[in-house]
Amino acid sequence: MPAATPRVRWVLAGATSVALVASGCGSSGGGGSSSSDATKTFSYQSSEPQNPLQPANANEVGGGRILQNLFKGLVDYDPSNAKLRMQVADSIDTSDSQTFNVTLKSNWTFHDGTPVKSSNFVNAWNWAATTSNNQLSSSWFSDIAGYKDVHPESGVPTTNKMSGLTVVDDTHFTIKLTTKVSYFEYKLGYIAFSPLPDSFYNDPAAAGQNPVGNGPYQFVSWAHNSQVVTKAYANYQGVDKPKNGGVVFKMYTSAEAAYADLQSNNLDVMDQVPPSALATYKNDLGDRAVDSPQGAIQNIGFPLYQPDWAGADKAKVRQGLSMAIDRDTITKTVLQGSRASASAWVADGVEGYKAGNCGNFCTFNPTMAKQLITEGGGVPGNKLTITYNADGGHKEWVDAVCNSIRQNTGVDCAGDPKVDFKTARAAISGHTVTGAFRTGWVQDYPLNANFLADVYRTGAASNDFGYSSPEFDKLATQADQADSIQASATGYQQAEAVLQQDMPAIPLWYYRTNSGFSTNVQNVTFDSFGNPAWTEVEVKG
Amino acid sequence: MGSYVLRRVLQMIPVFFGSTLLIFLMVYSLPGDPIAALFGDKAADPAVVANLRHQYYLDQPVWKQYLHYMGNLFQGDFGTSFTGRSVTDIMADAFPVTIRLALMAFVFELVVGLTLGVVSGLRRGSIPDTLVLVLTLVVISIPVFVLAYIAQTIFATNLGWVTPTVQDSTDLSQLILPAIVLGSLSLAYVARLTRTSIGENLRADYIRTATAKGLPRRTIITRHLLRNSLIPVVTFLGTDLGALMGGAIVTEGIFNVQGIGNVLYRAIRQKEGPTVVGIVTVLVIVYLVASLIVDLLYAVLDPRIRYA
Numbered sequence: 009m010p011a012a013t014p015r016v017r018w019v020l021a022g023a024t025s026v027a028l029v030a031s032g033c034g035s036s037g038g039g040g041s042s043s044s045d046a047t048k049t050f051s052y053q054s055s056e057p058q059n060p061l062q063p064a065n066a067n068e069v070g071g072g073r074i075l076q077n078l079f080k081g082l083v084d085y086d087p088s089n090a091k092l093r094m095q096v097a098d099s100i101d102t103s104d105s106q107t108f109n110v111t112l113k114s115n116w117t118f119h120d121g122t123p124v125k126s127s128n129f130v131n132a133w134n135w136a137a138t139t140s141n142n143q144l145s146s147s148w149f150s151d152i153a154g155y156k157d158v159h160p161e162s163g164v165p166t167t168n169k170m171s172g173l174t175v176v177d178d179t180h181f182t183i184k185l186t187t188k189v190s191y192f193e194y195k196l197g198y199i200a201f202s203p204l205p206d207s208f209y210n211d212p213a214a215a216g217q218n219p220v221g222n223g224p225y226q227f228v229s230w231a232h233n234s235q236v237v238t239k240a241y242a243n244y245q246g247v248d249k250p251k252n253g254g255v256v257f258k259m260y261t262s263a264e265a266a267y268a269d270l271q272s273n274n275l276d277v278m279d280q281v282p283p284s285a286l287a288t289y290k291n292d293l294g295d296r297a298v299d300s301p302q303g304a305i306q307n308i309g310f311p312l313y314q315p316d317w318a319g320a321d322k323a324k325v326r327q328g329l330s331m332a333i334d335r336d337t338i339t340k341t342v343l344q345g346s347r348a349s350a351s352a353w354v355a356d357g358v359e360g361y362k363a364g365n366c367g368n369f370c371t372f373n374p375t376m377a378k379q380l381i382t383e384g385g386g387v388p389g390n391k392l393t394i395t396y397n398a399d400g401g402h403k404e405w406v407d408a409v410c411n412s413i414r415q416n417t418g419v420d421c422a423g424d425p426k427v428d429f430k431t432a433r434a435a436i437s438g439h440t441v442t443g444a445f446r447t448g449w450v451q452d453y454p455l456n457a458n459f460l461a462d463v464y465r466t467g468a469a470s471n472d473f474g475y476s477s478p479e480f481d482k483l484a485t486q487a488d489q490a491d492s493i494q495a496s497a498t499g500y501q502q503a504e505a506v507l508q509q510d511m512p513a514i515p516l517w518y519y520r521t522n523s524g525f526s527t528n529v530q531n532v533t534f535d536s537f538g539n540p541a542w543t544e545v546e547v548k549g
Numbered sequence: 550m551g552s553y554v555l556r557r558v559l560q561m562i563p564v565f566f567g568s569t570l571l572i573f574l575m576v577y578s579l580p581g582d583p584i585a586a587l588f589g590d591k592a593a594d595p596a597v598v599a600n601l602r603h604q605y606y607l608d609q610p611v612w613k614q615y616l617h618y619m620g621n622l623f624q625g626d627f628g629t630s631f632t633g634r635s636v637t638d639i640m641a642d643a644f645p646v647t648i649r650l651a652l653m654a655f656v657f658e659l660v661v662g663l664t665l666g667v668v669s670g671l672r673r674g675s676i677p678d679t680l681v682l683v684l685t686l687v688v689i690s691i692p693v694f695v696l697a698y699i700a701q702t703i704f705a706t707n708l709g710w711v712t713p714t715v716q717d718s719t720d721l722s723q724l725i726l727p728a729i730v731l732g733s734l735s736l737a738y739v740a741r742l743t744r745t746s747i748g749e750n751l752r753a754d755y756i757r758t759a760t761a762k763g764l765p766r767r768t769i770i771t772r773h774l775l776r777n778s779l780i781p782v783v784t785f786l787g788t789d790l791g792a793l794m795g796g797a798i799v800t801e802g803i804f805n806v807q808g809i810g811n812v813l814y815r816a817i818r819q820k821e822g823p824t825v826v827g828i829v830t831v832l833v834i835v836y837l838v839a840s841l842i843v844d845l846l847y848a849v850l851d852p853r854i855r856y857a
Contacts, residue, residue: 068589139596217634234807259807260714260805261801264803271713272706274716399818469591470590
């Protein structure tokens, strides 16, 4: 006789119940303006943050977006025109672009009710800059005098306070920089410069899971891999008071899934439609489709550290290659209008953007292209490879660029896919790439200096080309010492023009935000960071 | 019987060590530096990188890393992910979801697959039989993601019966559609296996004897025919349970189910050793236990099989 069947008992761990935010399923379409309810929340497509929610520890959109809503620094950028505007700061004055006197507004509070004081900024910056706290954005503080003491190249910091930061009283403090940085105010809008409440330091790790900020929205809950819930902070003092009750960041692993939810009103606003929907989304969504410029650029960089590419005459070859690329056709066809042809190394819409600052070299001209390549002695081995990460949807345009180059110049060209982003990055930053490579820049702050100083200066952290031009450096330094942001931007335009001669990287195109929203919301506009103007979104009543 | 189970459980120990070591080495040999990758497009800060490498024990040779990991494992510490969450927490969130999804898919493929297999196996050449064969062939030849998108379009976008993606991964009713999609491929195999197996056994001597004895048809089918025919099917189902859990990644992505597949995919891409090893280790254990149960079920199905 058979033995009793062995019984398997599955023990299911009790899953945390997630309070579902009811999303109204009204399907009354149209983008017509109707009454809105300022207490209702809307949902936004997001991804699970890769790091704890600490302001100086976010450098990917999943966490960065959420932190932007929970925290507010001295300044931020007006979503409608990308101009700098004062938030916690009442004023930031400088006479020499090196010492900045900050005056705070006195009525700001953190979500736990404690006031936002000078010390909250100074302590937060010191904490974030100190090596031992392992903040990914610590290098953002490197302009401040004394940064080297809290963040030496290697070894243990000698102190945990930067000498350049001095608290005067509760609403005044001074920032002293190591050198003149005329546009330092622009940097201060970056999320890493947020203030932290005193309670943060009791347990930074716990604060990273349950952040207390001073921004327009306060943290409610974080169901990992599922959603982060925020609600409007009633006592928010910023110029951008929320017109809605909060943002629910719903985690999606694919844009396709998010788009399907958006079309059925299970998601209110999304980040970027999937490539598969680019051709149809404007038809699908009608006047709920969004197509607006982004402060981001895609380039092809060259390994100037390789002897093959180091010669002065090779600049001509790079100029020629640039002229062989039919940007307008590729952006229209392969990229389906999701990009706009570049004519400079700075993205459109950024303060200091100068259209056409690439000279003729970003204009499609096969005849000139051939001529320049021949003058420059040709591409090494008459074969160009373009290294890119295969996991980022770059294959199509790389192949198209290669076709363009092959057909118009006779130079052989092929893509060199690396398995994923980290592998491609390791090869590029490790200077082991022998051919050209995909590179891009997304604005940290909407000012041209960010696209130039941080990328093309000799020894700049993101100078992956090994590019070094005394002339560019000189003009950049002059621009840094200007006495106004306007003058600084103009100075950087002159520095940008130097890149025409050397072509360390070929500008390809600017990114655009291709997105949309559900019928539950209205007044959804996107800023140049590719984020919606969060506080402006209205949820229909 | 008891000693057999004990022997099998003891055999799991070397398998467990071997598989964790293999996975550990595989993750270790993935290209790229996970810590530098945390900085994204920005240049990595060497001081912070050195600190983090030390914190995650990545500055040690791989054998030391493995011993360190194992040492922690026996204290019940599965390590921490780069997000600062403990791997135990991550698994406690994601595994229940995937287990539910896999079990629903499993029940679906078992009930429907067996039924279809029996129906077509008993009446070979009939219209229902042909129908089952054609349908299962179609399912086998369509990749799972195509099936998932078709289901999503029809049931969510066109009919509006369900939401396109799962809004709450802890809600069983929302997991039905993904579970059906996930189980459909195996269902096709189960149906075909059952059909073949029944077809073979129908002509066996003991069935003829049973029929000659005048036993009712139902008894013949359930007691004699099915019990013998199920052995290959049970073998398949046993290994399939593990495959369902590990293979749910595509389905989970399309329906946005926050299960183990998604977590594992992200962890592999981020080269997050502790998370990958932890999850895969649990999956290995699921496989081992499932295959043990399969072997024990043989004895239940066929009294001639005895485990001394």
